[in-house]
Amino acid sequence: MKKSRRIIAEQEKVDKRDSLSQILNAAAVAFMENGFAATSIDTVADVLGSTKGKIYYHFKSKTDLFLAVHQDSMTQYVNAIERIALGGGTPEERLRGVLRALALQIMTRFAFSRVAVQGVELHMSRSTTPAQRKTLRSVIEMRDKGEQIFVDIIAEGVASGQFRRCEPRLIVKPMLGAMNWMTMWYRPRADETDESREALAASIIDYLIFGIRAEP
Amino acid sequence: MKKSRRIIAEQEKVDKRDSLSQILNAAAVAFMENGFAATSIDTVADVLGSTKGKIYYHFKSKTDLFLAVHQDSMTQYVNAIERIALGGGTPEERLRGVLRALALQIMTRFAFSRVAVQGVELHMSRSTTPAQRKTLRSVIEMRDKGEQIFVDIIAEGVASGQFRRCEPRLIVKPMLGAMNWMTMWYRPRADETDESREALAASIIDYLIFGIRAEP
DNA sequence: GTCTATAGCGGGATAGAC
DNA sequence: GTCTATCCCGCTATAGAC
Numbered sequence: 001m002k003k004s005r006r007i008i009a010e011q012e013k014v015d016k017r018d019s020l021s022q023i024l025n026a027a028a029v030a031f032m033e034n035g036f037a038a039t040s041i042d043t044v045a046d047v048l049g050s051t052k053g054k055i056y057y058h059f060k061s062k063t064d065l066f067l068a069v070h071q072d073s074m075t076q077y078v079n080a081i082e083r084i085a086l087g088g089g090t091p092e093e094r095l096r097g098v099l100r101a102l103a104l105q106i107m108t109r110f111a112f113s114r115v116a117v118q119g120v121e122l123h124m125s126r127s128t129t130p131a132q133r134k135t136l137r138s139v140i141e142m143r144d145k146g147e148q149i150f151v152d153i154i155a156e157g158v159a160s161g162q163f164r165r166c167e168p169r170l171i172v173k174p175m176l177g178a179m180n181w182m183t184m185w186y187r188p189r190a191d192e193t194d195e196s197r198e199a200l201a202a203s204i205i206d207y208l209i210f211g212i213r214a215e216p
Numbered sequence: 217m218k219k220s221r222r223i224i225a226e227q228e229k230v231d232k233r234d235s236l237s238q239i240l241n242a243a244a245v246a247f248m249e250n251g252f253a254a255t256s257i258d259t260v261a262d263v264l265g266s267t268k269g270k271i272y273y274h275f276k277s278k279t280d281l282f283l284a285v286h287q288d289s290m291t292q293y294v295n296a297i298e299r300i301a302l303g304g305g306t307p308e309e310r311l312r313g314v315l316r317a318l319a320l321q322i323m324t325r326f327a328f329s330r331v332a333v334q335g336v337e338l339h340m341s342r343s344t345t346p347a348q349r350k351t352l353r354s355v356i357e358m359r360d361k362g363e364q365i366f367v368d369i370i371a372e373g374v375a376s377g378q379f380r381r382c383e384p385r386l387i388v389k390p391m392l393g394a395m396n397w398m399t400m401w402y403r404p405r406a407d408e409t410d411e412s413r414e415a416l417a418a419s420i421i422d423y424l425i426f427g428i429r430a431e432p
Numbered sequence: 433g434t435c436t437a438t439a440g441c442g443g444g445a446t447a448g449a450c
Numbered sequence: 451g452t453c454t455a456t457c458c459c460g461c462t463a464t465a466g467a468c
Contacts, residue, residue: 019433034339037253040461053434056463092429123250154428164430167419171428173401174394174420181393203383204390211427212370212387213308214380235451256443268444269453278444 091157103201307373319417
């Protein structure tokens, strides 16, 4: 296996006895590299260290496998930021908290995060079964729920005067975009530490809170 | 042709006598919708209103076609921001100018912009000819050149004290990410005007300059 | 449960007509 | 220059062995 692929695959501490988790993880790594359409089930099997027979025993189709990865990614993400949003603190403290959770999610679950970003792009309108469409709808609902968490915190901060007057929905797009764009340029490295990840997250979050202008 | 596709295709005022531009435009629209791997040459031909014979007469392969669209997109973008960066004004004025040019580029050349974003993702390491690799290198160089323009303006503003003390390279990633992420949620609409586009660009740029915190 | 073998087809690319 | 017809490879998905 390629070195970069190994680093990313090893981010997930997968229970070696759980076939399903192993497959999801291998699929995330494979889809991450070349996208849904350009990734063959044989490639996923290669990453997994088996043949595609194993995959088709657990998943009905390539689309189902992709959606399962996508759903797993979104579930963990929304759970993480929801917990923080419901915790205490000022709007700014909570906004920093959810942004930090998103940044760390992207860095420490990189393959899954990239699949989630791809999934937003894919319509998959054609050739989807009703069951697949149902899964896709639930994933989109989770994404919207996650975005709403950010909107609510910002609206609260505007109401309290801590944030400047603005339309929260218009702020959320560039704010989350700046974070999600990490999936384009960031790549996990073997020599990373919790501290280096926190530092990177903090520098981005500071920018997203303060902007670039010097205090007058 | 689908309505949304028609709106986007008509953004480009293509010279009806120029086969090459017509093909590039049709390819951009097709690739925009489903990505490189999932788009067949027959689909591009459909958008073009011809058969794939015409396309293969002008382009050696699907990869060459994609790279031509990508190159066209990046060339226009870099030319646009370079002109503005070399003009006069304070660092903040010029930063606003290049951000505005990027935002308008994404909105008014939407299909090409989405291809450019995809292209960054595609490694295309396998099955590329030396000529293709050369094109890909030149496109990547253009992208880096564009990013450097932003870095330089920010560094200048930091030096002059107009911008807060920061590492320009770390600011540029989220700043451009916020803009490029528009390709994920923005969609051209038939009822748009120059004014509505300027307003949207301005709201994003204000956020990227000021951040979200109220003045203390 | 996982493997091997293969059916079936979509789509890239080409040859040759016009 | 553009179209039609076709070759052929690669990949999804399945059948059947173990």
